[in-house]
Amino acid sequence: MLEARDAHLTRGGRPALAGVGLALRPGELVALCGPNGAGKSSLFAVLAGELRPDLGAALLDGRPLAAMTAAGLARERAALEQAPALAAPFTVTALVALGAATAPRGAADEGAIVARAMAATGIAALAGRPADRLSGGERARAHLARVLAQLWTGRAAGGGRFLLLDEPTASLDVAHQVAVLRLARAEADAGTGVLAVLHDLNLAAAFADRVLLMSEGRAIAEGAPGEVLEAGRLSEVYRIPIAVEQSAGGMLRIAPDLSRA
Amino acid sequence: MPAPLLRAAPPGTALALIGFGLAVLGLAVAGMVFGPVPLGPGEVVAALLGEADPRAEAIVTTIRAPRVALAAAVGAGLALSGTALQGILRNPLADPGLIGVSAGGALGAAAAIVFGGAMLAAAAPELRFWTTPAAAFLGAAAATALVFALARRGGATQAATLILAGVAVNAIAGAAVGLMIYMSDDQQLRDITFWTMGGLGGASWRAAALASLCIAAAAAGLLRLALALDLLQLGERAAWHSGLEVERVKRAAGLWSALAVGAGVAVAGPIGFIGLVAPHIARLCVGPAHRTLAPAAALVGAALLLGADLGVRMIAPPAEPPVGLATSLIGGPFFLWLLLARMHRDA
Numbered sequence: 178m179l180e181a182r183d184a185h186l187t188r189g190g191r192p193a194l195a196g197v198g199l200a201l202r203p204g205e206l207v208a209l210c211g212p213n214g215a216g217k218s219s220l221f222a223v224l225a226g227e228l229r230p231d232l233g234a235a236l237l238d239g240r241p242l243a244a245m246t247a248a249g250l251a252r253e254r255a256a257l258e259q260a261p262a263l264a265a266p267f268t269v270t271a272l273v274a275l276g277a278a279t280a281p282r283g284a285a286d287e288g289a290i291v292a293r294a295m296a297a298t299g300i301a302a303l304a305g306r307p308a309d310r311l312s313g314g315e316r317a318r319a320h321l322a323r324v325l326a327q328l329w330t331g332r333a334a335g336g337g338r339f340l341l342l343d344e345p346t347a348s349l350d351v352a353h354q355v356a357v358l359r360l361a362r363a364e365a366d367a368g369t370g371v372l373a374v375l376h377d378l379n380l381a382a383a384f385a386d387r388v389l390l391m392s393e394g395r396a397i398a399e400g401a402p403g404e405v406l407e408a409g410r411l412s413e414v415y416r417i418p419i420a421v422e423q424s425a426g427g428m429l430r431i432a433p434d435l436s437r438a
Numbered sequence: 439m440p441a442p443l444l445r446a447a448p449p450g451t452a453l454a455l456i457g458f459g460l461a462v463l464g465l466a467v468a469g470m471v472f473g474p475v476p477l478g479p480g481e482v483v484a485a486l487l488g489e490a491d492p493r494a495e496a497i498v499t500t501i502r503a504p505r506v507a508l509a510a511a512v513g514a515g516l517a518l519s520g521t522a523l524q525g526i527l528r529n530p531l532a533d534p535g536l537i538g539v540s541a542g543g544a545l546g547a548a549a550a551i552v553f554g555g556a557m558l559a560a561a562a563p564e565l566r567f568w569t570t571p572a573a574a575f576l577g578a579a580a581a582t583a584l585v586f587a588l589a590r591r592g593g594a595t596q597a598a599t600l601i602l603a604g605v606a607v608n609a610i611a612g613a614a615v616g617l618m619i620y621m622s623d624d625q626q627l628r629d630i631t632f633w634t635m636g637g638l639g640g641a642s643w644r645a646a647a648l649a650s651l652c653i654a655a656a657a658a659g660l661l662r663l664a665l666a667l668d669l670l671q672l673g674e675r676a677a678w679h680s681g682l683e684v685e686r687v688k689r690a691a692g693l694w695s696a697l698a699v700g701a702g703v704a705v706a707g708p709i710g711f712i713g714l715v716a717p718h719i720a721r722l723c724v725g726p727a728h729r730t731l732a733p734a735a736a737l738v739g740a741a742l743l744l745g746a747d748l749g750v751r752m753i754a755p756p757a758e759p760p761v762g763l764a765t766s767l768i769g770g771p772f773f774l775w776l777l778l779a780r781m782h783r784d785a
Binding site for chain 1: 528529665668669671672673675676678679680681682683684725726727
């Protein structure tokens with residue numbers, strides 16, 4: 178289990194987290210939602226082991242993340258940060274292979290894992306293209322494939338249990354947003370604990386097992402999407418009237434109520 | 439689906455490496471053939487084998503061969519350092535000269551000449567030969583650390599921050615060297631002046647061996663960090679997420695790069711722009727993966743400095759302008775072009 182307990186964090190002199198807890202278990206997809214500046218990325222960084230909370234704890238199976246090495250953490254969890262970039266003109270294949278780069282040699286069939294990650298993200302056709310000249314959507318998927326390669330290489334070495342995605346759908350069109358979340362869902366169904374920071378509440382409602390709604394560094398509500406994503410609560414958190422409807426198929430449809438805004 | 443070729447070098451990489459190697463070899467031979475006393479390639483080979491007449495042998499083995507060896511080593515060292523710095527800072531404008539690493543090395547060397555000489559001359563004159571390179575390495579390492587710290591602010595390394603940090607470090611080191619010159623006596627003044635002009639004219643086998651040894655060590659160290667430097671191209675955060683001990687790698691690569699520059703600066707003075715130009719040429723031919731980029735850049739750097747040294751020796755014999763002038767004359771416009779191209783792209 179990957180968890181943050183009562184995490185407090187100050188960034189740039191301002192409180193970013195004011196006592197948040199989240200436990201991510203294998204096999205579940207948790208969506209982290211909330212307005213800009215709510216502390217989602219800070220909580221993401223704490224769970225990735227990148228930032229150590231000032232107060233509280235960040236633990237993997239009860240062991241502090243701060244006590245683990247970068248390589249040890251990388252074997253257990255893969256993290257995709259917001260707006261990933263690449264400063265050199267590697268080919269897409271070489272970029273994806275970077276995900277498996279720090280794993281011990283020969284621990285996994287690196288080539289097969291890279292090919293599978295590229296097929297899963299639909300970028301197999303881009304294999305030989307320079308990765309610094311892709312469109313925004315292609316780049317996002319190439320980096321997602323890199324992170325999947327890291328996750329699967331880690332799994333081959335006995336780890337690869339958690340996948341952390343910070344706004345993985347940010348630069349994607351609707352079809353690719355859905356494709357990415359289907360992929361995340363499939364990973365969760367295969368036993369990975371997946372955390373996704375999501376701005377699109379509809380996607381969160383459609384794909385997540387649980388939603389953690391944050392505001393001003395605190396957890397406002399946590400639970401099943403249908404319980405957490407409630408019109409009154411969302412309107413208060415986002416400070417704009419928000420309507421939540423349930424369609425005949427049971428899907429939640431969440432949108433700002435522009436007639437009242 | 440067949441497994442894709444991972445980290446495959448672009449087609450022609452082996453060919454490019456062989457080409458660069460042949461260029462180094464050809465320029466090295468040319469460097470031993472041409473000079474005030476013209477010798478044929480056959481005579482040079484014979485001299486190296488100890489089968490030529492004593493005069494030709496003396497010219498080749500005591501003057502031209504050490505000079506050629508030194509030029510190749512210093513050029514390779516500057517190119518390796520540039521490759522490492524560009525990789526760590528994720529910025530193609532990083533050059534040991536531009537960002538102040540060479541100036542730091544120069545300051546260390548000048549300090550060793552002014553302060554170290556007097557102290558050691560009495561105690562152990564033999565050690566004097568080693569103090570200048572050691573001090574140059576320390577100065578280069580300190581400047582590298584300073585630039586890393588300055589460029590680190592805000593996560594990503596902005597080109598502007600980097601160049602401004604370089605301007606500041608260069609200015610500080612320049613002022614400190616000026617102070618040393620002001621404080622030095624006549625002999626020290628001559629030593630410093632002779633040395634800051636840069637140049638390979640005073641090459642000895644001892645200097646060439648020292649530089650080659652340090653630069654070979656740096657090359658081996660940097661080659662072991664090739665994959666880490668590849669990962670750093672994702673940015674420091676993502677590289678760390680991928681399992682790289684980023685700080686350790688930066689420290690190691692920075693130190694190896696300082697060793698390569700310090701060794702070169704100590705024996706040949708500051709020589710600019712090789713560290714900027716060589717990695718660019720190499721990248722165009724063998725792609726961005728450091729496993730092939732680093733050796734290719736080293737060969738290009740060696741060839742460039744051999745060529746530049748040959749140029750300054752040929753242009754108006756027997757006069758010999760400092761080789762640093764030639765490299766700056768080629769490298770300066772290249773840097774401007776690079777800067778303009780980037781500004782155009784970022785706009």
